[in-house]
Amino acid sequence: MQSTNPTAAILVIGDEILSGRTREGNAHHLAKVLSATGFDLREIRVVADDHAQIVGAVQAFDKALGGAYDLLFTSGGIGPTHDDITADAVAAAHGTTLEINETARAALQARCDRMGTELTPNRLRMARAPVGSTLIDNAVSAAPGFSIGNTHVMAGVPEVFRGMVDWLIPRLPGGRPVQSLTIEVRRGESDVAEDLQAIAGEFPDLSLGSYPFNDDQGWGTNLVVRGLDADRVATAMDAVKQRLKL
Amino acid sequence: MQSTNPTAAILVIGDEILSGRTREGNAHHLAKVLSATGFDLREIRVVADDHAQIVGAVQAFDKALGGAYDLLFTSGGIGPTHDDITADAVAAAHGTTLEINETARAALQARCDRMGTELTPNRLRMARAPVGSTLIDNAVSAAPGFSIGNTHVMAGVPEVFRGMVDWLIPRLPGGRPVQSLTIEVRRGESDVAEDLQAIAGEFPDLSLGSYPFNDDQGWGTNLVVRGLDADRVATAMDAVKQRLKL
Structure with missing residues (x-):
């Protein structure tokens, strides 16, 4: 099919997909949305929670880093635990580091206040975003995603991923729907x-x-x-x- | 997780996955089988029915071609139509060409005889396999898959894919199940x-x-x-x- 639509890739990050424990559905959901909004999805890649694999894929895909596609969307690995290394790896791929994003901290603090819980160091981990990134809103559970270069980093939990897609896609310059x-x-x-x-x-x-x-x-x-x-x-x-x- | 199990990748080929039309399930099925039989699945990649993308992925993955993983399994693109280019691309990646495999031809002929249909040129296309490859049995619809180097090429239709996985996996030297x-x-x-x-x-x-x-x-x-x-x-x-x- 001839198309001058922006090209895109999806990078799914998570050992649980590769082990067969979880059947991935976020890529399928986003594929449908991209077709309907005028983006030309060219590739989906699923890698482990592995620093080198994530860095390699981000650099291979994101045009801002010399990669093959106009846009890159990621899913997974931005939670509060030790195996959530996506934010670190994406920052490294873009030659920058993470900082506590004050807007994200405020959103998490507000949610903790509502729930009557504390903003523990582990929860605060989810307020980290690369220096120079912008946030992707999370209407479901407060912890935001982020965009840096042409890489858009979103959560793996399906409800949260869908909420982020709903927020993000209308804000991107699309093409002609298929x-x-x-x-x-x-x-x-x-x-x-x-x-x-x-x-x-x-x-x-x-x-x-x-x-x-x-x-x-x-x-x-x-x-x-x-x-x-x-x-x-x-x-x-x-x-x-x-x-x-x- | 520390493991000396053989490593593996899955390459899914098909525009219909990237367009969002079809929700892919073969990779998830095979991921579960690989975990249970002692293979360490490291990466899944979905690409279009695109010669360069398929050749690039096969060469990046198959250790026999200097790629990253011990084994590569593919799904999709080996049917009878013009957009089924997987066999050609995999042969090219392995530096060889396709031929009509006589065992495959006989299996297809036998099926046509049973069904009272003719082995048309399009059906015969499904008997093509790379020179030097071995066949993967297809108990469902006769048209076989094939193995060349460490690349194992299987159908995209879920019932056929599962049948080929059931036949192939016990024949491969595995490791310790997870x-x-x-x-x-x-x-x-x-x-x-x-x-x-x-x-x-x-x-x-x-x-x-x-x-x-x-x-x-x-x-x-x-x-x-x-x-x-x-x-x-x-x-x-x-x-x-x-x-x-x-």
Whole structure:
């Protein structure tokens, strides 16, 4: 698919994903949001709570650091415990260090006051942000994310991640949302491959995908046309239907 | 966690994941299997149906090509359509080309005979495998995966992927399965951080993780101890319980 939309990557950080303990869902959620808001997601990477892996990925992805993509979103590893090393690693990747952010401290203090708890040293850890970063609001549990360069650092807890995405995305300069049409055929992928390839050749500006599945009625295939221009997508889908006699 | 187990990466290939259309589940399934069979999964990467991205990832991961990990497993992009380019890209990464594999052709022919269909050129595409590769059995739909170097190429359709994993994993030299114990506490992660860090210091051979969640009873945290030695894991969990008075 031809697109001049900003490109993006997602970096998911957490041993619990790699061990199979947790099924990751934040990347899928953000992928849907990015498609709908005009960002072109090119890569998702999942790494351990490992300093070198995180630094390496941030530098490989963030254009501000010579990386491959316009924007980088991270999920996970910004909590209060010893294995939450994302903030340190992202700061290091950007050649800076962490400081207690006073706005973040105030938000955490206000939450502690409401809950009748103390802002302990461990809780205060969550007020750390790189020098020169700006905060990402956390409406759920106060501890903020942050943006530095083109890297946007968010929490791993799904409710908090979604809240941060809701806050952040409308504040970024997006592109044209992806338009897509899907049709399900009760035929195997092999049976539609040739026709689909022919149509793909006629519409080089679009993306035509075929996704086989197997359900209680046997094999079928979802045919998906994607592109930035709704009229072109509709025209291509008409061509698919005509050619496949649907 | 200290481990001498073989290291592994998973490469998921497919535009439909990055567009948010499909929620990926194969990596999570394989992550659980790898933990249980003694492989140390270090990284998951999701890329588009893009030749350069696939070649780059295979070369970055497969130790046989100077990459970072002992084993690489891929999912997706080996179907019959124009956007299924995984086999070509993996062959290129390994410096070889594709050929029609006669064993694969025979399996596909037998399936077509059973179903009363023809082995069309598109279906025959699924019999292509790199010169020098060995096949991975597909009990579900006949079209096989393949192994070349330390790269193991499997289908993206979940039922087929699982079948290939079931066939392949017992044939690989594994290590010691990871042992893990979990306890749920109805306390915030901040409240257990200090105690957990102290215990982690006493058990440098283990991995201690804390995973906050938010349900209808409010915030809680799952504490997880992981390691290769079941006795050590149990001893560390006892220490967690004692220290947190559980």
